[in-house]
Amino acid sequence: MLFLVLIYFLLSIVSLANIQIVGIFPSDDHHEHYKLLRKPERTNWCQDCVPMFRAAITIADKRGVRVRDSPILHTILETNDDGHGELLRILVIESPPFVIIRNMSSLQHTTNTTKKRILYAQPYDYLETKDPNIRISGFAVDLIRELKQCMNFKFTIDIASPDISYHTLVALLAGNNTQWDVIISDVTITSNRLVKVDFSIPIHENALRVIVRDNPHLFNFKLFSFLSPFSLNVWLIILLLVIYSGVLIYIFERPAMSTNEKGSEPRTIAIGVSHALSSVVSMSGDLPLTTMSSRMVTIGLYALSVILIATYTANLSSFLTLQRSLPMISGIDDIKNGRLPFSRIGIVSNSAADDYYLQNVSTLYYPLATSKDIFTRLLDRTIDAAITDSTILEYAINRDYCGQLIVVGIGFAKSSFGIAMRKNWEYKQDFDMSLLSFRESGAFDKLENKWFHFQECRTALLSSNVNNDFETIEDGEIPLNIMGGLFLTFLAMSVVALALHAWHFRMVIAANIRNVVIRVRQCLSSRIR
Numbered sequence: 001m002l003f004l005v006l007i008y009f010l011l012s013i014v015s016l017a018n019i020q021i022v023g024i025f026p027s028d029d030h031h032e033h034y035k036l037l038r039k040p041e042r043t044n045w046c047q048d049c050v051p052m053f054r055a056a057i058t059i060a061d062k063r064g065v066r067v068r069d070s071p072i073l074h075t076i077l078e079t080n081d082d083g084h085g086e087l088l089r090i091l092v093i094e095s096p097p098f099v100i101i102r103n104m105s106s107l108q109h110t111t112n113t114t115k116k117r118i119l120y121a122q123p124y125d126y127l128e129t130k131d132p133n134i135r136i137s138g139f140a141v142d143l144i145r146e147l148k149q150c151m152n153f154k155f156t157i158d159i160a161s162p163d164i165s166y167h168t169l170v171a172l173l174a175g176n177n178t179q180w181d182v183i184i185s186d187v188t189i190t191s192n193r194l195v196k197v198d199f200s201i202p203i204h205e206n207a208l209r210v211i212v213r214d215n216p217h218l219f220n221f222k223l224f225s226f227l228s229p230f231s232l233n234v235w236l237i238i239l240l241l242v243i244y245s246g247v248l249i250y251i252f253e254r255p256a257m258s259t260n261e262k263g264s265e266p267r268t269i270a271i272g273v274s275h276a277l278s279s280v281v282s283m284s285g286d287l288p289l290t291t292m293s294s295r296m297v298t299i300g301l302y303a304l305s306v307i308l309i310a311t312y313t314a315n316l317s318s319f320l321t322l323q324r325s326l327p328m329i330s331g332i333d334d335i336k337n338g339r340l341p342f343s344r345i346g347i348v349s350n351s352a353a354d355d356y357y358l359q360n361v362s363t364l365y366y367p368l369a370t371s372k373d374i375f376t377r378l379l380d381r382t383i384d385a386a387i388t389d390s391t392i393l394e395y396a397i398n399r400d401y402c403g404q405l406i407v408v409g410i411g412f413a414k415s416s417f418g419i420a421m422r423k424n425w426e427y428k429q430d431f432d433m434s435l436l437s438f439r440e441s442g443a444f445d446k447l448e449n450k451w452f453h454f455q456e457c458r459t460a461l462l463s464s465n466v467n468n469d470f471e472t473i474e475d476g477e478i479p480l481n482i483m484g485g486l487f488l489t490f491l492a493m494s495v496v497a498l499a500l501h502a503w504h505f506r507m508v509i510a511a512n513i514r515n516v517v518i519r520v521r522q523c524l525s526s527r528i529r
Helices: 002-016 045-062 071-077 104-109 112-121 139-151 166-173 191-196 232-253 265-280 292-325 332-336 352-360 372-379 390-399 428-441 443-451 480-504 506-528
Strands: 019-026 032-038 087-092 100-103 134-137 154-159 204-213 345-348 366-368 385-389 405-417
Touching: 087 166, 100 104, 134 139, 134 154, 139 154, 139 428, 139 443, 166 191, 204 332, 204 352, 204 372, 204 390, 232 292, 232 480, 292 480, 332 385, 332 405, 345 352, 345 372, 352 385, 352 405, 366 372, 372 385, 372 405, 385 390, 390 405, 428 443, 480 506
Parallel strands: 087 154, 345 366, 345 385
Antiparallel strands: 019 032, 100 134, 204 385, 204 405
């Protein structure tokens, strides 16, 4: 009974005073001595004392003394080993890449193969919320982990309704509300919001940008824009075919030329190339063709030129038509100047972008409930442009809408995101000091490199996230695989022409081969001597 009284006495002292148990030092088999250290300042005493109490309870159990029913002891043991018991109630709202929500219940309805693909597709660690089926990740989640490690607090996380506005989100935290302590998401620090709540120092620098539908046919005129209807590979193949045809014509017509017409070998080859080029552009050459092989090559060149010229003309005409008919939005200045109807501009209602638009552009716009509605309404052509935070736009485009949507212009209306907290909250300074420490230590740089350094999206007709076996047409260029069959057809005709030439001049070719062999033998024998 003496041991039981000692335990209860110790628990009562700890509950009334700020005392930390430093250690238990056994002196013999029947008694344990406790060394107590009073600490006047506020400390994380539970982190060290809980293991000591558990050791004392184990000793008491061995002696047959039951002390587990003490309400004071329950209070101490329920304290988290990672913190001093302060509970931080956090509110977040879905907004990738700051807060990314994963509904774990949806995985139960997928196959094992699909479930593995979903889990392995996202390498980031998720954090649990009050809802056991909802887990979150993102920049804000990693920031919560860093703050918890530095400040040693417990926390709970609530997910705000996705259709709630940011102004309403801030209003929930203001006033006499005691349901949440902080909002850790992409909440912009504005003067109107500072009247209602306090903010930490900035956690991310932001700017607004304009997003529009990507136009795969958009064509900017340059000095050599007339070459754009065909891709570079197609032009190179055409050049090689002209040279190849000129050499064939030289080979076929060389025996039939008179002595005066032959001239030097390079000059004769140049005449053949000139004739081939004339055939490609549908002009009559000056060289009279006498062999069947040469005429066959020329027929192939004529057929090739008809299709090439028709394709080139049609494609160039479409470039000029699209350039005149489609409007070009280059940034916020075009919106201010009325290049698009204001009713076709999408703005998330009751947001920082909404405040900027109303003050600087117009009072007329297409209201949107969430940031996700921006992408949906752009793709279904309900709106033609939208304005919101650049980080959210760039993340979404590079991840889900590459080749479908594009951000234009430079950032404007620069601002900062911060942690929103109740007015005159006692831990505001602690948060600011921890955030400053993160910035000085480089922790912020690591988080920003992880979440905000996106791989540049290559403009294409289809999203880069979609795997397909078809080559897309970029900038309206005709790729090589579309024109490849035409070139192969001409190549087959040239092979037939070569075969006819070899058969017609088979005796001459055989004699030339014999002469070459004799010359080689004579050369080798003279070197041996």
